[in-house]
Amino acid sequence: MATTGKQLFTTLESDGTLTVAIEEVSFPDPTGNQVLVKMEAAPINPSDLAILTSAADLENADYSTGKFVANMPEPFNSGARARHGQKLPAGNEGAGTVVATGDSDMAKALMGQRVACVPGSAYSQYCIADAAMCLPLGDVSAEDGASAFVNPMTALGFVENAKMDGQKAIIHTAAASNLGQMLIKICQEDDMELVNIVRKAEHVDMLKGLGAKHVVNSSDPDFMKQLREAIDATNAFYGFDPIGGGQAVDTVFKAMEQVAVGKMSEYSRYGSNQQKRMYIYGRLDLGPTILTPSYGFGWTLSGWLLTPFLASAGMETVGRMRQRVLSNITTTFASSYKRKVNLEEMLTNDAVMDYRQMKTGEKYLVTPWA
């Protein structure tokens, strides 16, 4: 007996037409290690927007019930050539109840349980998920468990990665986010120094209220001085940036180098020997990354993604990270939401225009059965 329900799909045509729409579909029976989850809650994360909205002209889009059609400008349309014509599901993560399972013992053990999962198709009333990636939530609600994967594992991943690289301090840009707040708590628990860069005075207060020691405001006239002092105090030559475009990373590299050069006894035309390391893990700014030639050659910049990091970290580390998330899901790893929407409400003009801004503290939660 096939299970049917509503699911969101996003399709980009080669002419730049982006269609995001709810369809009534049949879900296959789970096989092997798969489970079928009745989805109760799924967050809209910045990483979801990459496929849901990207740089589409949403102001002039055509909105109807359960659907919008928008134009994707260049160079973003050409850049997304690989997905042209493909109807893709969306929604990295969510939580719900397992209503059917495949034959494997691992899958069968989850029958009837509430789980957090990472199906990549979470904006849906049902989805097929891998039992190995499901986190049984026990008496934690689906709403509390909906964001148990992306942000918590990413924030924990930063600290794990820093430890693997022998670092004792981290710089984090756009640090007032849900993820940034988790990172503050993790760093406190793990004795990792943390320099938080934010853009608003109210965010300085908020993060200091969470116990953050080093919070610098990029809107302050003496921002560079604040940043240099925080780097000097913590020895943070290693960091993570979710902005991507513009000069956020460039500014951090500059401040790092200025601190390192200030400690040199002799001038070197090649800059300091201090290795400076930054990772871009998001694209809040879709513009190009600008790196000026003002910090020598002792720097490395990489993209950072959760899935390859987890693959390289190994099962034991990942298991330990998941257990830590589950044990602290309503404290360290709690997410908060501005608004709950069902699948149709999610595609209305006012909702789309609001969540695509990715404002700090204004995350949306999709509740497909509401």
Added chain:
Amino acid sequence: MATTGKQLFTTLESDGTLTVAIEEVSFPDPTGNQVLVKMEAAPINPSDLAILTSAADLENADYSTGKFVANMPEPFNSGARARHGQKLPAGNEGAGTVVATGDSDMAKALMGQRVACVPGSAYSQYCIADAAMCLPLGDVSAEDGASAFVNPMTALGFVENAKMDGQKAIIHTAAASNLGQMLIKICQEDDMELVNIVRKAEHVDMLKGLGAKHVVNSSDPDFMKQLREAIDATNAFYGFDPIGGGQAVDTVFKAMEQVAVGKMSEYSRYGSNQQKRMYIYGRLDLGPTILTPSYGFGWTLSGWLLTPFLASAGMETVGRMRQRVLSNITTTFASSYKRKVNLEEMLTNDAVMDYRQMKTGEKYLVTPWA
């Protein structure tokens, strides 16, 4: 008895005034492991220009005998804050004859020998050098040995670094340079695949004449297609770029990703899992490096400098590299020069305007006693 002679110095004042001038100075007696070398030949490499000319307005400079005074525009003047007011020597490398030594056995063994050295003050009639870094040239002439360090060790360093990183292929931009030609020969000898990117049709012919298999011309209308085909044929997802500014690296990352995506069976919003790695080792273009968000998160870009690489490679590897250079100094590692100048000629308007362009195949050699 003090040795006296002419030496070049470069001074940048905080107001942006750059003075490059020849002075008559006294050289100290070498001590310990030092040797005093009577310098016979020193090349002008792009890495020397960083301190000699940088982005100074040389067109409107004031030239007199053995001296020029130019203005350093912003942001380059502020960016060089750390050297303001310091009178610096210049000239990374050169060759000459050891005329005095310190007390160490290593230093004394070099007495009277012709050596290549890396004093950082090679634009001078004499210089103090570290015996441990001197390469005895035997019957190789000073002119043939003058460039025995920077380009040969850098080109060898690329191949050593690629091998350490498990790579079997390299991409090299601005590949028609002296260094690029050495790299072609090294890669042939070491069975390393190499994709050469050049900007002119005549350079395609020149490199193919050296036996290069993959040479692509960025001026061709189908450049991206050529580059993708060369990457596909060699599996080169790893490379070195001396340009730095602009989109040279961005273009290579794009082509790498397009090749990798072409091999994927399923679309991923995060791009391919193929790790893409580029190193910037020079600044032929002093503008900012532009990285567009068009190749996912699986990439890493670093600065690359010879000295820290050699330090990390270890004495054994460095010794092997030096021996290889010496054994092949007039073949694989031969440099050619457009023009020889003495110290005064080096600072004339026409010479400065010519070598600061860093044109392929137009390197200058300074012969301080001519």
